[in-house]
Amino acid sequence: MTGILETWLKKTALEVQEYVRLCAAAFRGVVSPPFYRYDFIEQLDAIGIQSLTVVLLTGFFTGAVLALQSGLTLDQFGARPVVGRLVAASMIKELGPVLTGLMLTGRVGSGIAAELGSMVVTDQIFALRALGTDPVRKLVVPRMLAGILMAPVLTVVADFVGIVGGWMVARFQLQVTSGVYWSSILEALYMQDVWMGLLKPLVLGFVIVTVACHVGLRASGGTQGVGKATTVAVVAGSVGVIAADFFITRVLISLIY
């Protein structure tokens, strides 16, 4: 039993060490040449633009169901008109960043782990190094930067369509007038909420992409290994998003509120 625990601890420590080393190498790659600009632009498209559909749909239905559920609860207190405030606060501060993060983990994290994992098991990573290219600079840095940049953008999109989804339910289902819905949002929206909603996805984007890159680059064992890496990237990425969300929230509450 002690042996198993010791092995597990060693393995975990090694993974953490390698993850930290990858992140350090990636940050070095951000501030020193060579830079692979075309790969960065490609990743902005792959991570950002191509994730729009899933983020739009998730954001819209989350906002809509939030309005539906909270409408019932608020009715008990005769507070139906503030449904907009509740939807906006929930979307901007919490659900927008976290759900966008989870969607990105499923779509982008799995894709990155599978792509890099396949490159590892087919010797393409060795080939890159043999051809004089640092795989971290070529593969990790553009993805990391695109993740950090596009996660807040996608979150803003998710927040907006979520609030629109909430408005549609509030207007046509709960019979709250548009003016009341939108003014309740503006009245209750503080700059701190906006900052929280923008800073969280920055960190979540970083976590999702770096975890996926780390898992992908450490894949081994042929196609089975690639499959395993993909699953691990999604599981570890999702847990990472939820856990990071808690810690960032804690830090931001003490810093900006």
Place this chain on the structure above:
Amino acid sequence: MDTTTPEPQTAEQVLSGPGAPVIVFDHVSLAFDERVILKDVSFTLISGHTKIILGASGAGKSMTLKILLGLLKSDGGVVWVNGERVDQLTEAEMMAVRANVGMVFQEGALFDSLTVRENVGYRLYEETRMGLVEIDQRVKEVLGFIGLAEFIDRMPSALSGGQRRRVAIARAMASKPKILLYDEATTGLDPITATTVDDEVIKLRDLENVSSIVVTHQLRDAFYVATHTAVRDPDGSIRIVPADQHKERETEFLMLRDGLIVFEGDAEALRQSDDEYIRTFLS
């Protein structure tokens, strides 16, 4: 009596001269946990020569190439490549050494999201300041050399196994390296396709003066490379013909068994060896 002493040569001059060692593998060892891969392995590759490393699967052949290219670090020993002691270099410092060394991986390891043109010109596009027109010319030149010019815009998935290996050779030679390392370049290919790959190895060695290390367990290919030479006819066409004895001696065999060198010598010496393991391997 001539009393003039020759001018002292720089290390660079010595290394670029004929008969100079381009690779020195000196008492190198490697192990993964309890598993020993290489035990005190030493050999030298002379400029313009070929070293063929034979051995069963798991004998440490591919690891030897990866150590040479700095893709793996050895546990002990000294490795010199083109006058640089690579066992002490960092990954960033290794990039300069790799500019003069090309490697052909098992299965080719072509980048499957790039076309043949982009694969072959990869190093030139990404790691040099060469102009696009110049790169395009060089890509067409190397693809013409290996006879795959018409496949320039195909994706690797649209190529046969042999074509993929030949594109991998073109990619490795595009930046005109002085040394080429072939890791099981013909494994899994039928004999006729394998011969087309062997011909490229011979052409690069004899016409481009590229020093090479060929790792294989395919004896037919190993002896074919050792006993043939490429000649360019006056009309520019290239023929592969049997090599004379002098040329044959420029190709040395090295056999690994359980991480140890059990044979080193030319094709003739290998054929005449009495060693039981070698006899079994050759039979």
